[in-house]
Amino acid sequence: MKLVLAEVFNSWQGEGGSLPGSAFGRRQIFVRFAGCDLRCGWCDSREYIDASRVSRWRYEIEPFTGRFEYKPNPANLEDVIKAILHLDTGDIHSISYTGGEPTLQTRALRALMEKMKELGFDNFLETHGGLPEAIREVADITDYASVDIKDESAKAIKNWRELVLREVESIRILKDAGAEVYAKLVVTNETKLENVRWYAELLKGLAPLAIQPKEPIDIPMARLMDIYRVAAEVLGKKNVGLSFQVHKYLNVL
Ligand SMILES: C[S@@+](CC[C@H](N)C(=O)[O-])C[C@H]1O[C@@H](n2cnc3c(N)ncnc32)[C@H](O)[C@@H]1O
Ligand SMILES: Nc1nc2[nH]cc(C(=O)O)c2c(=O)[nH]1
Numbered sequence: 001m002k003l004v005l006a007e008v009f010n011s012w013q014g015e016g017g018s019l020p021g022s023a024f025g026r027r028q029i030f031v032r033f034a035g036c037d038l039r040c041g042w043c044d045s046r047e048y049i050d051a052s053r054v055s056r057w058r059y060e061i062e063p064f065t066g067r068f069e070y071k072p073n074p075a076n077l078e079d080v081i082k083a084i085l086h087l088d089t090g091d092i093h094s095i096s097y098t099g100g101e102p103t104l105q106t107r108a109l110r111a112l113m114e115k116m117k118e119l120g121f122d123n124f125l126e127t128h129g130g131l132p133e134a135i136r137e138v139a140d141i142t143d144y145a146s147v148d149i150k151d152e153s154a155k156a157i158k159n160w161r162e163l164v165l166r167e168v169e170s171i172r173i174l175k176d177a178g179a180e181v182y183a184k185l186v187v188t189n190e191t192k193l194e195n196v197r198w199y200a201e202l203l204k205g206l207a208p209l210a211i212q213p214k215e216p217i218d219i220p221m222a223r224l225m226d227i228y229r230v231a232a233e234v235l236g237k238k239n240v241g242l243s244f245q246v247h248k249y250l251n252v253l
């Protein structure tokens with residue numbers, strides 16, 4: 001089994017804030033897949049979104065050191081498992097599958113998740129959720145999922161409304177399969193309150209919402225609170241929270 005990967009490293013989860021389903025502050029081994037079908041204007045992993053340009057993957061040689069060695073893509077599943085196990089510090093909450101978009105490599109993702117479960121790890125899926133058919137293939141072995149709702153201002157795709165509906169469907173599939181799921185909305189200075197209200201209506205009774213300002217932050221804090229209030233009015237006070245990309249402030253991976 002082959003995978004097109006970007007990197008494997010050991011860090012703590014820097015996103016998600018304090019909502020149920022979030023693994024914020026938990027130690028994880030991150031497996032970043034190469035390749036994405038969306039093009040968010042603010043993507044911080046854009047060097048990995050064209051898989052054909054990711055000729056090699058890197059793996060941390062000692063946990064949490066940021067020291068890497070490289071192997072050519074596509075990666076062998078066995079080599080990836082070896083790299084992950086070498087980073088097992090004994091305090092790992094879960095394995096984070098991110099990207100790029102991990103669900104684009106559905107079969108390889110499933111094979112890796114199955115292997116990690118067999119080895120006693122929980123699976124944490126970080127996804128744009130735009131591919132519910134792919135989500136269906138991995139939902140039963142997903143323990144936690146952070147599913148993005150792509151705001152209009154991300155300009156991720158032409159038909160943004162349809163994307164949002166697919167993301168909500170993915171959340172439903174994951175939840176029905178028993179995963180702990182939260183939705184994550186990256187907001188910018190251009191985010192419209194009417195759109196926030198729409199996302200919240202779609203998520204009501206389904207999943208809590210983490211509101212994460214785009215980094216570097218340019219949205220005024222008062223505006224962030226307006227977005228928060230609108231989401232809380234619809235979803236309920238306990239079902240909304242802020243999320244900041246704390247790893248970026250602390251200069252860790
Ligand atoms: C790089 S993405 C990979 C997973 C998947 N493709 C997705 O978008 O959910 C991981 C997370 O980082 C967030 N992210 C990426 N760039 C960001 C930025 N500049 N500011 C804030 N969040 C960002 C995404 O919204 C997503 O929640
Ligand atoms: N520390 C840390 N936390 C993260 N949470 C989500 C990440 C991602 O890029 O998916 C990420 C990441 O790259 N590093």
Ligand code: SF4
Nearest residue numbers: 036038040043100128
């Ligand atoms: S979906 Fe994720 S990986 Fe793809 S462009 Fe958007 S933030 Fe980047």
Ligand SMILES: [Mg+2]
Nearest residue numbers: 044045098245
């Ligand atoms: Mg990141």
